[in-house]
Amino acid sequence: MSNEDSDGIRRRDVLSLIGSGLATAAVAAPARAESEPTLPAAGALLIKPAFAGQHTVRPLRFDPAKLRGLSEKLIRSHHENNYAGSVKALNLIEGRLAAAMQDADFPPIVYGGLKREELHRVGSVVLHEHYFDNLGGDGKAGGDVAKALSQVYGSVAAWEAEFRRTAMSLAGGSGWCVLTFNAATGELRNQWASDHMHGAVAGVPMLVLDMYEHSYHLDYGSAAARYLDAFLDNVDWQIVDRRFQLALHRMV
Template structure:
């Protein structure tokens, strides 16, 4: 499956424009090499390995998971590294065009969010789909019942089917509440929101197995969730909120 989408083409164009501006001589490139050693622009992100055997997921094929992990996720890791090194070069060049810098900053956000969301997505898979723990009780309380939460989560996900984006169960640290958020283009998450579950609704995440039948893909995703991982994420964030309230 090709992982080059229209979104990638737009990003590549933006990076291409930035690349033209960067190529302003050996002095700027030498300065960029020094700037690239700054941690913020290091460009040294590495992919996280899968924590489960992709052959053993129910309803999600090894081919689908491997393609998603190798092409889409790792493509975002590589893209983020490229963007960071180009930001380093731009910071070393006092004459770097503002319009080109704006494109780099947008791509930095896009690629960063894609990497984070993909890692949250993959790390919550490999379970039996049976919910439990503190997160179960919390969802039951916030939504009236766990089943009501799941229905709303699925409805939010299906609102993105055929398009692009993520359905994200989020702990909002500011309001100290749980919500299902609609996150388009990797970037439209709630401020202070900590993702607990991230469901990729881009077609690359399910088309190989399900074509356009996104609802069946959601069924398979839910059946493979590891709720111990999700519960640990929730407890860590809720604990931080309690500690902050005691300061």
């Protein structure tokens, strides 16, 4: 079987899974209005040199004072301390890795510690950026991603129930609940992650929920279910749908 035939079967399998109505979306991403939030272009991150230590804090793309059920104080503290702190730490780790690359006698056991911290910080930065970027909406699921969720879960409500159950399994502890589109299997799946390093292999984040207590304790204490309600009420599904469109486009 040729590579072209293999790709064709893969494409048909994915479109069959999510419904034939999404075929057009998979061929090309739709035009967007000027006011629609933008996301990084495919491949944009690949041109950066290794260990450059030049990551910058991505600003909030919404007014945190206008969210419903999530206070401005909570959002700004989370963004300026937890997320920005990981950006700073990642730059520091990359600087140390760059220096270690110049030292032929650098101890492997120490280098291993740096690599583990690099993995931890990269995960934290990426997940936090996805988390903040998918806030600022009206919480109403729509677009092709909502159609796909209905197709594979039976309904958007059924998907949400499973997403909530997955998220609440982390309540009182730490981690992330992430709706992913798996580039290898073509599946939409809610994933559980106990820390920043437990992402699913080939899983592309569509919707990201931070379940670390720092993401809700200022507003809700230990009442994680109330925080989850507020989060879902503020999801920007245009962003989630745009991520889905990009993921489909890359597969074909």
